[in-house]
Amino acid sequence: xxxxxxxxxxxxxxxxxxxxxxxxxxxxxxxxxxWARAAAASMTGFATSVIRCKLEAAxxxxxxxxxxxxxxxxxxxxxxTMSSKTIAGQLxxxxxxxxxxxxxxxxxxxxxxxxxxxxxxKLRFFGDGYQISKLIDGRRMWRIPIMEGEFLVEESFGIxxxxxxxxxILLGTSQRIALRAATAATxxxxxxxxxxLPFPQGVVGSGSKVGSRYKSMIASTNDRYCPTLRSIAGQKxxxxxxxxxxxxxxxxxxxxxxxxxxxxGIHAAADKGTLIVTAGNYGGELGKYKFYxxxxxx
Amino acid sequence: MSATLLHLHTQPQVPLEAETLSPxxxxxxxxxxxxxxxxxxxxxxxxxxxxxxxxxxxxxxIHIEGDLAKVKMIGACMSEGRVIIEGNVGxxxxxxxxxxxILVKGDATxxxxxxxxxxxxxxxxxxxxxxxxxxxxxxxxITGGEIFIHxxxxxEIGNSMRRGLIAIxxxxxxxxxxxxxxxxxxxxxxxxxxxxxxxxxxxxxxxEESQILPSFEYSCRYQPLFLRLYLIRLQEHGFEEKIxxxxxxxxxxxxxxxxxxxxxxxxxxxxx
Numbered sequence: 228x229x230x231x232x233x234x235x236x237x238x239x240x241x242x243x244x245x246x247x248x249x250x251x252x253x254x255x256x257x258x259x260x261x262w263a264r265a266a267a268a269s270m271t272g273f274a275t276s277v278i279r280c281k282l283e284a285a286x287x288x289x290x291x292x293x294x295x296x297x298x299x300x301x302x303x304x305x306x307x308t309m310s311s312k313t314i315a316g317q318l319x320x321x322x323x324x325x326x327x328x329x330x331x332x333x334x335x336x337x338x339x340x341x342x343x344x345x346x347x348x349k350l351r352f353f354g355d356g357y358q359i360s361k362l363i364d365g366r367r368m369w370r371i372p373i374m375e376g377e378f379l380v381e382e383s384f385g386i387x388x389x390x391x392x393x394x395x396i397l398l399g400t401s402q403r404i405a406l407r408a409a410t411a412a413t414x415x416x417x418x419x420x421x422x423x424l425p426f427p428q429g430v431v432g433s434g435s436k437v438g439s440r441y442k443s444m445i446a447s448t449n450d451r452y453c454p455t456l457r458s459i460a461g462q463k464x465x466x467x468x469x470x471x472x473x474x475x476x477x478x479x480x481x482x483x484x485x486x487x488x489x490x491x492g493i494h495a496a497a498d499k500g501t502l503i504v505t506a507g508n509y510g511g512e513l514g515k516y517k518f519y520x521x522x523x524x525x
Numbered sequence: 526m527s528a529t530l531l532h533l534h535t536q537p538q539v540p541l542e543a544e545t546l547s548p549x550x551x552x553x554x555x556x557x558x559x560x561x562x563x564x565x566x567x568x569x570x571x572x573x574x575x576x577x578x579x580x581x582x583x584x585x586x587i588h589i590e591g592d593l594a595k596v597k598m599i600g601a602c603m604s605e606g607r608v609i610i611e612g613n614v615g616x617x618x619x620x621x622x623x624x625x626x627i628l629v630k631g632d633a634t635x636x637x638x639x640x641x642x643x644x645x646x647x648x649x650x651x652x653x654x655x656x657x658x659x660x661x662x663x664x665x666x667i668t669g670g671e672i673f674i675h676x677x678x679x680x681e682i683g684n685s686m687r688r689g690l691i692a693i694x695x696x697x698x699x700x701x702x703x704x705x706x707x708x709x710x711x712x713x714x715x716x717x718x719x720x721x722x723x724x725x726x727x728x729x730x731x732x733e734e735s736q737i738l739p740s741f742e743y744s745c746r747y748q749p750l751f752l753r754l755y756l757i758r759l760q761e762h763g764f765e766e767k768i769x770x771x772x773x774x775x776x777x778x779x780x781x782x783x784x785x786x787x788x789x790x791x792x793x794x795x796x797x
Contacts, residue, residue, distance in 0.1 A: 296757075297750060297753045297754055298753065298773070299753075333750055359726075359728075359789075361709065361751050361754075361755075362669075362688060362689075363690075363751070363754045363755060363758065364758055368751055368754065370749075370750075376747045376748070376749075376750070377747075377749065377750060379750045
């Protein structure tokens with residue numbers, strides 16, 4: 228097996244296995260940055276993994292007023308689901324329950340695509356017949372009367388095929404070192420436009436594998452990387468000097484941005500003393516995309 | 526591809542109906558072919574070449590020079606391309622247009638953009654009566670598109686309009702938005718009387734104080750977020766001197782009406 232190192236960090240000759248998903252981008256604006264952030268935080272809650280949340284979502288970036296449709300402070304949110312049929316419902320639920328309810332906000336489509344789903348076109352019924360539509364520069368907006376004035380939401384949101392489940396696994400000689408490296412990696416990965424890291428602060432403390440010995444579980448703990456299971460027969464994956472590991476999951480609007488985020492993440496993790504960078508896969512049997520770590524670095 | 530240039534060499538004695546002066550008709554024709562297109566000089570058939578010198582083959586990009594105040598129906602039924610009029614223009618400019626752009630660098634007379642459903646007409650000067658309005662006897666005015674008048678316009682702007690945006694940089698005459706079905710009219714100067722009479726739905730915005738019909742009722746003073754999108758767009762289309770941050774961030778008094786109709790229309794008056 229070919230050995231690759233960045234400084235003292237070993238890069239395993241393996242690949243991250245990722246899946247095809249469907250993505251949408253919502254630009255939330257508000258009178259202040261704080262309210263826009265509050266709406267985005269609410270909207271992206273319980274959205275770490277499609278395994279149980281049925282959606283993966285996170286803040287992509289903050290958008291300065293000069294770049295938002297209404298010139299107010301904004302936050303860009305990316306939301307991915309496994310099917311184009313389920314994304315509309317998620318957008319309607321989350322914009323309706325988390326954005327419309329947040330003071331002074333508005334929600335705009337942030338993804339140009341031929342394929343669209345009706346969101347404002349459904350949420351408008353909250354207006355109980357008093358809603359008003361406006362066609363502005365080819366974009367249909369709905370004005371929904373609410374207690375503070377009006378909520379403005381775009382009728383249609385673009386959706387497009389996307390990539391979910393790109394990942395890195397960072398192993399360190401201590402939990403503190405591994406987490407420091409993971410934090411540095413996530414900070415570097417977030418700089419890439421079009422990607423998001425759906426887990427808390429981008430870091431997964433409890434990476435999972437597919438399946439379980441229990442029939443009711445579709446995923447269970449990734450025992451190969453659990454340091455407490457090292458001494459148990461059959462769990463010999465971890466080198467002796469690895470004390471802890473973290474996974475970083477990265478979703479993106481296309482495979483190129485996922486690759487770039489992974490590349491930056493590997494370098495950042497190596498700079499912070501990670502012992503080993505590896506990745507999670509299922510033998511290449513399940514996912515559409517394979518991101519070979521050595522290829523990414525080359 | 527260079528533009529097709531038409532220069533008015535003979536001023537018509539009576540209105541000239543020149544619906545053939547449109548990208549929809551001219552594109553692809555030779556100079557000779559364009560000169561032989563028919564126009565109506567009053568009730569007499571004539572040719573484009575009788576009034577215009579044509580330079581260049583027919584393209585979707587047309588420049589017309591001269592005082593065209595008596596030339597009607599320029600840009601009729603165009604769906605793409607661009608017409609630039611280096612002077613005044615006559616009635617019914619852009620009639621039935623569904624796309625493309627018309628730029629009038631002078632004034633326009635009455636009935637700018639009748640039966641329009643898309644595209645954009647910009648008049649840098651003033652306009653006459655009935656901007657974006659329905660013809661007499663018709664129930665519906667424009668059903669889409671944008672009409673930007675940088676100067677003032679006279680009576681019955683947006684009569685029975687159903688969709689679209691009309692922006693007036695100066696003053697508006699009487700009966701703005703009369704019988705309006707839907708759409709948006711923004712007046713940056715003063716409005717005449719009886720605004721929104723018979724209005725069903727739609728929005729009229731005015732930056733100045735205005736008389737409100739008794740069949741409209743005061744709703745509230747608020748900051749309409751949707752209006753920011755319109756005003757930002759208009760700033761990007763040459764109205765930056767007339768639309769300030771105070772208009773974008775400011776409050777508007779909302780009046781609902783017309784109560785003699787569905788009562789779902791609104792007049793928004795800037796209030797600082």
